[in-house]
Amino acid sequence: MRLEKIISKALKQVDEDSYVLSLMVSKRANELSAGSEPKIELKKNHNLKNPDIALMEIAEGAIKLENIS
DSSP, X not given: OOHHHHHHHHHHHTTTOHHHHXXXXXXXXXXXXXXXXXXXXXXXXXXXXXXXXXXXHHHTTSSOGGGOO
C-alpha cells in the first residue's frame, strides 16, 4: 500500500488529528526499538523502519491511543 493511503487510513483512526498521530507513531516506534514485537504481520524480509511499522499498526487499528502508555 502506498504511504499516502496508509497515512490517510491512520489519520481516520485518530479523528484526523495529525498531532496525536505523530505522538502515537513516535511512542510506538520507540517501543519497537526497545524490543516490542510488531502487532501486525510483516513479510519475512521486510525493509521497513520502526516508524513505518508503527504507522501501519495504527492504520490497521492494531494500536489505539489507549494502548500507548
